[in-house]
Amino acid sequence: xxxxxxxxxxxxxxxxxxxxxxxxxxxxxxxxxxxxxxxxxxxxxxxxxxxxxxxxxxxxxxxxxxxxxxxxxxxxxxxxxxxxxxxxxxxxxxxxxxxxxxxxxxxxxxxxxxxxxxxxxxxxxxxxxxxxxxxxxxxxxxxxxxxxxxxxxxxxxxxxxxxxxxxxxxxxxx
Amino acid sequence: xxxxxxxxxxxxxxxxxxxxxxxxxxxxxxxxxxxxxxxxxxxxxxxxxxxxxxxxxxxxxxxxxxxxxxxxxxxxxxxxxxxxxxxxxxxxxxxxxxxx
Amino acid sequence: xxxxxxxxxxxxxxxxxxxxxxxxxxxxxxxxxxxxxxxxxxxxxxxxxxxxxxxxxxxxxxxxxxxxxxxxxxxxxxxxxxxxxxxxxxxxxxxxxxxxxxxxxxxxxxxxxxxxxxxxxxxxxxxxxxxxxxxxxxxxxxxxxxxxxxxxxxxxxxxxxxxxxxxxxxxxxxxxxxxxxxxxxxxxxxxxxxxxxxxxxxxxxxxxxxxxxxxxxxxxxxxxxxxxxxxxxxxxxxxxxxxxxxxxxxxxxxxxxxxxxxxxxxxxxxxxxxxxxxxxxxxxxxxxxxxxxxxxxxxxxxxxxxxxxxxxxxxxxxxxxxxxxxxxxxxxxxxxxxxxxxxxxxx
Numbered sequence: 001x002x003x004x005x006x007x008x009x010x011x012x013x014x015x016x017x018x019x020x021x022x023x024x025x026x027x028x029x030x031x032x033x034x035x036x037x038x039x040x041x042x043x044x045x046x047x048x049x050x051x052x053x054x055x056x057x058x059x060x061x062x063x064x065x066x067x068x069x070x071x072x073x074x075x076x077x078x079x080x081x082x083x084x085x086x087x088x089x090x091x092x093x094x095x096x097x098x099x100x101x102x103x104x105x106x107x108x109x110x111x112x113x114x115x116x117x118x119x120x121x122x123x124x125x126x127x128x129x130x131x132x133x134x135x136x137x138x139x140x141x142x143x144x145x146x147x148x149x150x151x152x153x154x155x156x157x158x159x160x161x162x163x164x165x166x167x168x169x170x171x172x173x174x
Numbered sequence: 175x176x177x178x179x180x181x182x183x184x185x186x187x188x189x190x191x192x193x194x195x196x197x198x199x200x201x202x203x204x205x206x207x208x209x210x211x212x213x214x215x216x217x218x219x220x221x222x223x224x225x226x227x228x229x230x231x232x233x234x235x236x237x238x239x240x241x242x243x244x245x246x247x248x249x250x251x252x253x254x255x256x257x258x259x260x261x262x263x264x265x266x267x268x269x270x271x272x273x274x
Numbered sequence: 275x276x277x278x279x280x281x282x283x284x285x286x287x288x289x290x291x292x293x294x295x296x297x298x299x300x301x302x303x304x305x306x307x308x309x310x311x312x313x314x315x316x317x318x319x320x321x322x323x324x325x326x327x328x329x330x331x332x333x334x335x336x337x338x339x340x341x342x343x344x345x346x347x348x349x350x351x352x353x354x355x356x357x358x359x360x361x362x363x364x365x366x367x368x369x370x371x372x373x374x375x376x377x378x379x380x381x382x383x384x385x386x387x388x389x390x391x392x393x394x395x396x397x398x399x400x401x402x403x404x405x406x407x408x409x410x411x412x413x414x415x416x417x418x419x420x421x422x423x424x425x426x427x428x429x430x431x432x433x434x435x436x437x438x439x440x441x442x443x444x445x446x447x448x449x450x451x452x453x454x455x456x457x458x459x460x461x462x463x464x465x466x467x468x469x470x471x472x473x474x475x476x477x478x479x480x481x482x483x484x485x486x487x488x489x490x491x492x493x494x495x496x497x498x499x500x501x502x503x504x505x506x507x508x509x510x511x512x513x514x515x516x517x518x519x520x521x522x523x524x525x526x527x528x529x530x531x532x533x534x535x536x537x538x539x540x541x542x543x544x545x546x547x548x549x550x551x552x553x554x555x556x557x558x559x560x561x562x563x564x565x566x567x568x569x570x571x572x573x574x575x576x577x578x579x580x581x582x583x584x585x586x587x588x589x590x591x592x593x594x595x596x597x598x599x600x601x602x603x604x605x606x607x608x609x610x611x612x613x614x615x616x617x618x619x620x621x
Binding site for chain 1: 179180182188191198203204206231236248263265
């Protein structure tokens, strides 16, 4: 039963990831990525990480991807164009990645031994995670909050300038 | 009862798809999304290892990865908007000179 | 309970709750038209059935028979999927909302009056609210119409800005109850203090500021007056649902009212004590009385919603965003700090 659920959600993840590569318009790729994140949240639930699954849906799928979708809609750049560089990347990149992942899968299956994971193996309740976060990992927590503050300031400064520096200089001289 | 290697293989496949997208795509935003896909693959292996070794720190690290991904997405998208405003294109093949 | 019996009871619960929710959505529309009509010194719907009670049925039939247009240059897949996304995420939130206590129907069936009791019920509702933004953003963009795009972007930006104040206002309740499970939050509010005043979070827990923040954020999340600029007819034609007709428009409509009901149920559970109230009488009355108190409280909350809709003008968009970021967010953080301090000093 665990295996069936894992395979279903794993299949949805891989299908979404491959669809991201195959779509031409960025909005379709963005929505495939949202599907991947939703399926990953289900996988986290299978592993018992309930709080991480909820945060994945709220933060990753519900805020970061909304930001991506916003920018794609605002810029409205249209479909992707093919070029010489992308054809070379297709010819070398895709088989290379396929070979690499097959190799990695073979190594993992051969050397994994007998380690199994049960359903809900480690119940990551909010209380337990909160305890760890505020006792053992307090310093990284505070540092990441400062990181987010710096990111907010950076984003506001970058997106606020409506003119490029060269145009501003030309306006001054002219 | 699912073997741990199955979770790691799924995480590796997601990471490989992210790298492939980073190499073959030409739109700046799609390249950025492939980076997010790579980060998600890494999150899955963190949670899988946390479940196997019964160590909750794996799930704590997933939080930090998510926070860093959020900060990176915010600043990166602001840079993409600035690039689009000056160069009128999102195609990486055409954003190859420092001078406009 | 055996697995088969559990599945049967769950399916019956899902069907019952779903049917009741859809009827409640339809009759909330009727209630709004009646109440706003009486506030504006007119009758509201009176012709279809006694007191206009069959008006929702007539509206449903009208929506089914209207011509379902698809404009030529829209992004077909997203155009059809966006209202479905909006309505699915709006209706799914009812799955974790508890209506009453555990009941035992016969010797073998002992089940809670809730579709499923999850440890992280509150987070699931917040997650579904976050995902509901996609329906609006995608409908605005796929319509290939500048008014729809602007309306969709404004509505989504408003919704994600007020989600923060909404979430932070709930953390005070979480500190008081110690759990994300909605059933345990209600059970922490049972009992009375000073004899007769019930121990609801809004009185005993001191969460009246949080209730005010939650109310404001809920108006903004559900795109209702005074925060309904993105769908006001005088501003943006009809905003993100300009190009939609018939059943797809009905789905957006249903999604908005289902969101209202979800927000009302959540406010009842978190601040107004859920299904707690004086219980008396034979067993069947004891089972139904909590449900009646719950529905009465949700109805009172919805009445306040509709009352505000009939009374206030709407905010301008920059006033709206300034209110969310510069007033509600610091106020909710201050509420969180004060609640945490009081709880820490008490124990």
